Amino acid sequence: MTPPKSENIPRATIQRLSIYLQVLETFQRDGIEVTSSEPLAKACDVNASQIRKDLTYFGEFGVRGVGYSVKGLIQSIRESLGINVEWNCVLVGVGNLGKALLSHREFSQHGFNIVGAFDCDPFKIGEEISGLEVVCTRRLKEQVANQNVSIGIITTPPERAQRAANYLVEAGIKGILNYAPARIVVPEGFFVEYVDFFHQLYSLAFNISDRQRS
Incomplete structure (x- = not known):
């Protein structure tokens, strides 16, 4: 995991990450393995550019033209939020x-x-x-x-x-x-x-x- 690029990550970004995680976990339960910022943004009621901007605080995610691995993005967000431990x-x-x-x-x-x-x-x-x-x-x-x-x-x-x-x-x-x-x-x-x-x-x-x- 690449460390955050800024120590001044907006509070709103942290709050949105929890929403992204909740939606991604729903995707995973529904059997969706790969997604892009557009369907994720629609499910989270934000715009796709906001999702991409939020994620850049924590590193580089996804593959251009392919999208995000749902499982991988869940793991990365959990690590970013510090909830990959008990x-x-x-x-x-x-x-x-x-x-x-x-x-x-x-x-x-x-x-x-x-x-x-x-x-x-x-x-x-x-x-x-x-x-x-x-x-x-x-x-x-x-x-x-x-x-x-x-x-x-x-x-x-x-x-x-x-x-x-x-x-x-x-x-x-x-x-x-x-x-x-x-x-x-x-x-x-x-x-x-x-x-x-x-x-x-x-x-x-x-x-x-x-x-x-x-």
Whole structure:
């Protein structure tokens, strides 16, 4: 794999790579072995030149006049995103959403292994969910000390999200995926991504309303 040509790869490019990967995996399941930027662009709802530009950040792909090997491009994108290896994760907040995520097989199938579940509710501590015992959040640091955990998933109520993030930071977990509808603050060198259902619902509501007004 040729290393990236720039250290300042746009965030939007990284986000689009995940879409390309999702579509390519669908192509692979459908038995498609070779594709070009045009059908890939159509399936991803972008233009073909954008796909070619995004891929050039990470090296040279495809053969002119032939196209891309679907299997090869999947492998290359996975390497570019750093998901060609497995990642250990922990989850904080074992409510309804947390329980659903713990039982979601797609995590492990994509290389993200949830190895710990934590909550501060004494009625939940000790409960077993999807093979994991729920442990008190105060014990997070000692529990993950030797598990090589890199990612923490927050599914707490919004008012407890910052406290959950503080525990994850204290444990040295550098990446946080926050499902709670609240913004959190972490030190420099730590990374936060948000899964905001309401943001998507607001966008849908606006698009529908805007179409009805026009």
